[in-house]
Amino acid sequence: MITQTVLNKLEFPEVRRRLSVHCQYSVASDLARELTPTPDRRVAETWIATTAEARYLLDSFPEFSVGGARDIREMLTKVEKGARLQPSELLMIMDTLAAARRLKRMFIKLPEYEERFPNLLDIIHGIENVHRLESALEQSIGPRGDVLDSASVELARLRKAVRVAHSRLTERLNNLRSSSRVGSAMQENIVTVREGRYVIPIRADARNVVRGIVHGTSASGQTLFIEPFDVVELNNSWRERQADERQEVNRILDDLSEKVADHADVLRRMVDSVAEVDLALAKARYSRAIDATRPVFHDTTTSAQRVRSEDIGHPSHIVSLREARHPLLNPDTVVPLSLDIGADFRVLLITGPNTGGKTVALKTVGLLTLMAQSGMFIPAAAHSELSVFPDVFVDIGDEQSIEQSLSTFSSHVTNIVSMLRRVRSTSLVLLDELGAGTDPQEGSALARALITRLLESRAMVIATTHYSEVKAYAYATPGVENASVEFDVETLSPTYRLTVGIP
Structure with a gap:
């Protein structure tokens, strides 16, 4: 997992x-x-x-x-x-x-x-x-998201009726406002809409000139919006036709929605x-x-599956990276790494100065493994080979937590204890700064015991440390190999280049 x-x-x-x-x-x-x-x-x-x-x-x-x-x-x-x-x-x-x-x-x-x-x-x-659903939608819905007349014969008929009713209504209103009696009483010679019904603006002092229904007043109270009794039935007819149209549109939408549901x-x-x-x-x-290439997945079916105490390599998995780069770092400045683990040893111990690239190397292997198992190409040279790990366990802290308190150390120990309960031979284990955060002697002993336990589990392990005793332990223990990130003694600065076989 x-x-x-x-x-x-x-x-x-x-x-x-x-x-x-x-x-x-x-x-x-x-x-x-x-x-x-x-x-x-x-x-x-x-x-x-x-x-x-x-x-x-x-x-x-x-x-x-x-x-x-x-x-x-x-x-x-x-x-x-x-x-x-x-x-x-x-x-x-x-x-x-x-x-x-x-x-x-x-x-x-x-x-x-x-x-x-x-x-x-x-x-x-x-x-x-x-096709049938798509045709039904194309016949009914326009490119602007409107319901087309072609959606149904009834909708086309109703929309025509709405237009006719509207034409009759506006014609009657225009006749009214062009008459001298109504025209003289209007605040403005326009027709407007209030509450969904056509009205004309009449001056408040000419209220008795136009008989009708008042639908509102202006903010100043100087204008009344009146629907003349002469157009009430025409307004009603127009509104009724609109209601019929809305009902038919809703029926069409319900029908199309049902088709989509089907x-x-x-x-x-x-x-x-x-x-x-x-x-x-x-x-x-x-x-x-990211200039990535297709990774090759190691075929575990061709690997020796027998587990023997004298085995020093991994029984089934390998990681073989060439010119691998961390995908989140600047490609112009990142230093590629190459390593092979699994064939001749299954635990790689990386040493080197702080900020020298140990943790980046650790994360690069882990992240490229996750990318490959997610179907992604990896930023590495062609023919780089990885195994598929059902479990990946990680204990990585930042620089501050590695150096600091007992609470942080306890957190790392708790994480590692939980990890050891679940680790198996098909697991990839990545550990940063083994035994750090406590007394150096105790930390070194803890690191050696942890490596021994992980060797017994036959998991594939990459770990970093700065304890010299652990380097010596790795040198003398079959199945464990030292590696280091280079340090330029002339410039007194790290080169970030990983070298396997040299502590």
């Missing part, structure tokens, strides 16, 4: 955030921010192969993209509960249907797509044809498929941005 604490310690959430920036679809962006490493090697292989296909696709056809799809998941939940979708929401569903259809059509037009992109094709298969499962699979394609493309874009 890889916990959220481990992901946070290795700064994986920041990698996910940077990956999400390369997504074009908001649902894919959500997937990127929630991406979790898989403990299953076959799944990891499939994810990496999918990313490789996406990288080849973008390299060969740069114009290929996911565009126009919207996040309609909330709307699907609403209609399944019997809610009525609004025209703007139905328009978003239309946009998503059209985007998914374009994506699928664009994909199957690619040359030899079945042979070149089998994993992407499996995802594309999740986009099903829903296709909710299909639409969810469509959204998921479009998002998965976009996530694969985002992984490909991010790999180009």
